[in-house]
Amino acid sequence: MRPGLLVKLALLLAIFGILASGITGYYAYTVNRAMLVSAAQSDLITAARGVNRRLSQSVEEAADDALLLSRLVDVERVINGQQAQRLRIAKQELAQAFASMLALHPEYLQVRLIGAANNGLELVRVDSQGGLTLRVDDKDLQEKGHFPYVFETLLVPAGQIYQSSIAVNHERAAHDAEGRPGLMVATPLSRRDGRPGGLLVINLDLTRLLSQLQLDLPKDYQLYMANRWGDFLVHPDPTQTFGFDKGRRILMQDSFAPTHLLFERKAGSLALSGLAQPEQSAGKVMAFVRLPIGRGSRDDFVVTGLVQPLDSVLALAAPLGQRIIHMVLAFSVIAILLAVVFARAMLRPINTLAQAACSFPDTRQQVALPVERNDEIGVLARNFDRMQRQINSHMASLYDSQRELSYLAHHDSLTGLANRALFFQQLEKMLALSQRSGAQFAVLFVDLDHFKQINDQHGHAVGDQVLQVVARRLQHAVRGSDMVARMGGDEYLILLQGSFSTDALSELLDKLALIISEPMIVEDKRLEVGASIGYSLYPRDGTSAEQLVNQADHAMYHVKAIQRDGHTRQLPYS
Numbered sequence: 001m002r003p004g005l006l007v008k009l010a011l012l013l014a015i016f017g018i019l020a021s022g023i024t025g026y027y028a029y030t031v032n033r034a035m036l037v038s039a040a041q042s043d044l045i046t047a048a049r050g051v052n053r054r055l056s057q058s059v060e061e062a063a064d065d066a067l068l069l070s071r072l073v074d075v076e077r078v079i080n081g082q083q084a085q086r087l088r089i090a091k092q093e094l095a096q097a098f099a100s101m102l103a104l105h106p107e108y109l110q111v112r113l114i115g116a117a118n119n120g121l122e123l124v125r126v127d128s129q130g131g132l133t134l135r136v137d138d139k140d141l142q143e144k145g146h147f148p149y150v151f152e153t154l155l156v157p158a159g160q161i162y163q164s165s166i167a168v169n170h171e172r173a174a175h176d177a178e179g180r181p182g183l184m185v186a187t188p189l190s191r192r193d194g195r196p197g198g199l200l201v202i203n204l205d206l207t208r209l210l211s212q213l214q215l216d217l218p219k220d221y222q223l224y225m226a227n228r229w230g231d232f233l234v235h236p237d238p239t240q241t242f243g244f245d246k247g248r249r250i251l252m253q254d255s256f257a258p259t260h261l262l263f264e265r266k267a268g269s270l271a272l273s274g275l276a277q278p279e280q281s282a283g284k285v286m287a288f289v290r291l292p293i294g295r296g297s298r299d300d301f302v303v304t305g306l307v308q309p310l311d312s313v314l315a316l317a318a319p320l321g322q323r324i325i326h327m328v329l330a331f332s333v334i335a336i337l338l339a340v341v342f343a344r345a346m347l348r349p350i351n352t353l354a355q356a357a358c359s360f361p362d363t364r365q366q367v368a369l370p371v372e373r374n375d376e377i378g379v380l381a382r383n384f385d386r387m388q389r390q391i392n393s394h395m396a397s398l399y400d401s402q403r404e405l406s407y408l409a410h411h412d413s414l415t416g417l418a419n420r421a422l423f424f425q426q427l428e429k430m431l432a433l434s435q436r437s438g439a440q441f442a443v444l445f446v447d448l449d450h451f452k453q454i455n456d457q458h459g460h461a462v463g464d465q466v467l468q469v470v471a472r473r474l475q476h477a478v479r480g481s482d483m484v485a486r487m488g489g490d491e492y493l494i495l496l497q498g499s500f501s502t503d504a505l506s507e508l509l510d511k512l513a514l515i516i517s518e519p520m521i522v523e524d525k526r527l528e529v530g531a532s533i534g535y536s537l538y539p540r541d542g543t544s545a546e547q548l549v550n551q552a553d554h555a556m557y558h559v560k561a562i563q564r565d566g567h568t569r570q571l572p573y574s
């Protein structure tokens with residue numbers, strides 16, 4: 001188990017989970033804000049169009065009313081001139097009709113019949129004053145021929161409507177209309193002889209109209225309106241309106257730069273927000289639309305703008321933001337738990353492999369690995385398992401080779417007896433033991449007699465077999481605890497454990513010599529071979545391996561010499 005890896009993997013997965021849920025939450029939140037702003041902009045455009053439509057409707061209604069009034073019989077009578085009494089009655093009736101119209105439409109400030117003659121002298125005029133209607137006395141009627149709405153209306157074909165620009169009324173003694181912004185809606189009148197007779201004019205009060213429209217808008221909407229040149233007609237700050245009337249130009253394009261597109265007829269509507277265009281619309285959401293106004297002969301239009309604080313639009317996103325934070329926190333906790341569970345599940349087989357890899361060099365034991373898995377871990381486990389088997393197999397053959405090498409290094413290949421090196425190792429051990437225990441032992445040196453003749457007479461192969469037979473006979477003749485070794489050639493060494501009297505030892509050596517000399521059949525040949533044997537005793541003849549072997553060798557040569565002289569009994573073996 002490696003907690004470091006587990007912690008790292010769990011941490012990585014948890015961070016990934018938290019980041020994923022955080023980014024998703026953030027994305028949902030920002031998309032929601034953008035959608036809210038987009039919906040607000042679309043609402044603002046719709047509302048601005050509504051403002052304009054209602055304004056336009058009012059103008060059209062005024063146009064219809066102007067046409068309606070222009071068709072009154074009394075209008076024709078007044079225009080064409082009548083006998084004084086009848087003219088007075090006609091004017092009286094017209095004034096009543098105008099007053100009724102004013103009473104019906106509080107947004108009308110004046111209804112007038114203006115003649116084409118006498119420099120545009122007003123013929124009948126009813127004004128609104130303090131919410132009441134006031135017929136202006138004939139003596140107070142004024143000449144209006146110099147006003148554009150008069151001479152321009154006279155140029156309009158009969159039955160058509162003239163519509164003035166929106167402007168502040170500066171006409172003298174205009175009662176409620178004086179000093180108020182509005183527009184004139186007029187229609188030309190013809191005399192019976194076809195000459196221009198005059199015009200019928202309705203003065204429309206823009207302030208009243210717009211204040212009514214503003215009442216219908218949500219509280220946090222700010223209304224802006226500009227004429228076709230960009231001069232503000234409506235502005236939350238009234239000092240910014242009708243600048244041209246005070247000798248200044250206060251233009252919408254200067255306050256809201258992108259609106260120049262609307263005035264240049266490059267766009268019909270425009271929406272900006274502090275979210276998408278923070279430098280042009282900081283902290284606000286705004287929409288502007290350009291729409292024609294009324295149905296006058298002039299191609300007139302206004303640009304209406306509505307502005308809403310960005311905060312009030314985004315306030316709706318706050319609850320969602322909080323929910324998203326809660327969700328992100330909940331998902332983060334789930335992500336952490338899942339990360340830990342997943343990391344543990346992922347690392348369990350890896351830990352098994354790691355443990356196996358750690359313990360295998362010491363134990364060489366193959367533990368159960370997840371070899372049945374189909375994934376990369378399964379591939380790793382199967383390969384590791386195969387690698388373990390191969391290592392074990394190679395190690396086994398290596399140990400076998402080692403054992404074989406060790407055997408070859410310590411044994412004689414021909415007879416299988418211990419070789420000189422192993423004999424001396426054993427002798428050294430024996431010496432060490434005996435030095436501590438005080439035990440005795442004997443070393444025997446055996447050399448075959450005239451072995452060369454066997455080689456010479458019967459061949460080297462037969463000689464080899466003779467050496468093997470002698471080795472087996474010596475091995476059988478001694479105890480299992482004793483050691484028989486081949487020194488080389490036809491020489492053997494024997495290590496006898498235990499204490500021996502010289503008599504007992506001489507007797508044993510006689511017995512060995514007898515055993516060796518017994519006839520043997522090798523390749524169908526009956527052979528006999530004698531041996532000379534000498535011995536040394538520990539500690540009597542030496543306390544080192546060399547001394548003891550040399551002493552036994554020396555004794556063997558002594559015996560061989562005596563036997564050569566013909567003595568065969570009572571040999572002095574030592």
Ligand SMILES: Nc1nc2c(ncn2[C@@H]2O[C@H](COP(=O)(O)OP(=O)(O)OP(=O)(O)O)[C@@H](O)[C@H]2O)c(=O)[nH]1
Nearest residue numbers: 448449450451452453455460461463464488489490
């Ligand atoms: N067949 C065979 N002969 C060997 C081997 N090793 C040594 N010899 C021979 O054994 C003989 C040993 O020599 P010696 O001991 O001097 O000969 P010997 O005839 O026994 O002489 P004495 O000991 O004096 O009786 C030599 O002729 C070696 O060639 C072996 O492994 N196989």
